[in-house]
Amino acid sequence: MIVVDGLTKSYPATGGTGTIDALRGIDLRIDEGEVFGIVGPSGSGKSTLLRCLNLLERPTSGRILLRGEDLSHLSEGRLRGSRRRIGTVFQQFNLLHCRTVRANVEFPLEVAGVRRTERRDRAETLLELVGLTDKRDAFPSQLSGGQQQRVGVARALAAEPDVLLCDEATSALDPATTEQVLDLIATVNRTLGVTIVVVTHELSVVRRICTSAALLDGGRIVESGPVADLVADPVSRLGDALLPAGVGEQNGDVTALVTARGSAVATPWLSRLSRDVGVDVAVVGGRVDRVAGTDIGKLHVRFDGDVDRDAVDRFFAVLPDVTVAWTTGVVARVGA
Ligand SMILES: Nc1ncnc2c1ncn2[C@@H]1O[C@H](COP(=O)(O)OP(=O)(O)OP(=O)(O)O)[C@@H](O)[C@H]1O
Ligand SMILES: [Mg+2]
Structure with a gap:
């Protein structure tokens, strides 16, 4: 479903010469229908990898294939179309504060030029899925953090993406709300069959919802595989951290x-x-x-x-x- 092949990303070093090599050759395979966790210490390149996957950043080298199509070398025009195949949920929700909940969910469809009645129907279906039908006319500031993130999930699903990417989607939430949002993400995976990639520094997220995971360190994948296999592997760092x-x-x-x-x-x-x-x-x-x-x-x-x-x-x-x-x-x- 998603194949990452020799991906590197370098940034110019601030105030000096040389580069910061945020990703140093990532090879990854994420199968259809998986909930795939990407974990690693701060600065290991998790967010950079996610920004390459959702096409907000161009890789320095390497390829990203989504269902066989190479996304890393698309023209700007084609890129816009492909972005719709990938929904993203952000840590800080990134909702539009002057718009109602429903208008936030409709927003990506508006941008895509979808007709009003169709937009409305789709938004209503998604608000039901995330349990916020009764909040459709509220504004983001009138919602709790967990509710705002559920709007974020609904919005990310509006354009019916093949993949849902979550960058620390629960890091701004308390433990009980985190569990609710994680359960929602698992439900989305199960009921809609959407492949999900979660970037997180919390192993509890991997333990609760991920089917496979990769450990990133210093811009490289040091371990990856089905979570149950990693846990059963006595020499796996990630497996031991997940279940010591x-x-x-x-x-x-x-x-x-x-x-x-x-x-x-x-x-x-x-x-x-x-x-x-x-x-x-x-x-x-x-x-x-x-x-x-x-x-x-x-x-x-x-x-x-x-x-x-x-x-x-x-x-x-x-x-x-x-x-x-x-x-x-x-x-x-x-x-x-
Ligand atoms: N736009 C940028 N310009 C320059 N350097 C960057 C940029 N974005 C990231 N970096 C550098 O790339 C490396 C990886 O950063 P990244 O944000 O991907 O890490 P992360 O694993 O998401 O960390 P965290 O857990 O703290 O969110 C870091 O050294 C960071 O300073
Ligand atoms: Mg990050």
Whole structure:
């Protein structure tokens, strides 16, 4: 759906010579229907990447393909048309304060030259989707932050985009309101099938709604993949930050990280492992949480005495939705 290929973006350094390399070669693939999170420390290039994706900025080099069409080298005229395929939700809402809620939602359609009755119908449908039908005639200053952001989401969806981009869309909101807006974004993804890219510095956002994520650092992607895979990967920085399971000092003990997804979280695999393979197992860390709508359990275990690793691998290989990764010595992954 979205393919980013060797993307770089440099800015002239302020007051001197040289450049600031905000993006240093980004390769990314975002599939249709995903909620894709882009996380990373301040200054890592998240907003720059998003501004390249929504065509507010031209890349220095590299390509951005949306459903196979190269957006990075379009003429200004073609660019305007393509911008309509991408909706953006901003941190500070960016609503027009002299316009009513409905007129804000209608605004992109007005710019696109859509007829009045059609604009009105579309705005009403979207206001219903975001739960603000009764606020249609209010002005932004009469709304709470969460309500204003729901208007922002409705407006971003007005032109029926293929992709919705959110840059720190919940960072100006309190925790309870954040959850409501995140649930709305997930609903939009589910009911309208819109692919969503969220840029955030909050891992809780990724945990709650993202199906895949990438970690950006110093203008480079250092990790990316399905959130559940990252969480199950014992050497993933992002996976450990999303769901820490205490993988730390091992003192030469034989240890492994066992990850279970969905209904497998509730299976009594630990006692079966001990019984079937004949090993003593101690739990040295672990956590169960809901990540991207699925229960994921991570258990860090230590094996005492002589352990037959092949037998342990065979035990886990036939358990659906449970994977084991040895965290002592060479890291091996088994199963899905
Ligand atoms: N218009 C600009 N001109 C010059 N330098 C810029 C410009 N925009 C961004 N930068 C620089 O590019 C780098 C990446 O900035 P960017 O805003 O993309 O980071 P970010 O990951 O969004 O950070 P934050 O989490 O603080 O929002 C920074 O070093 C920043 O100073
Ligand atoms: Mg930013």
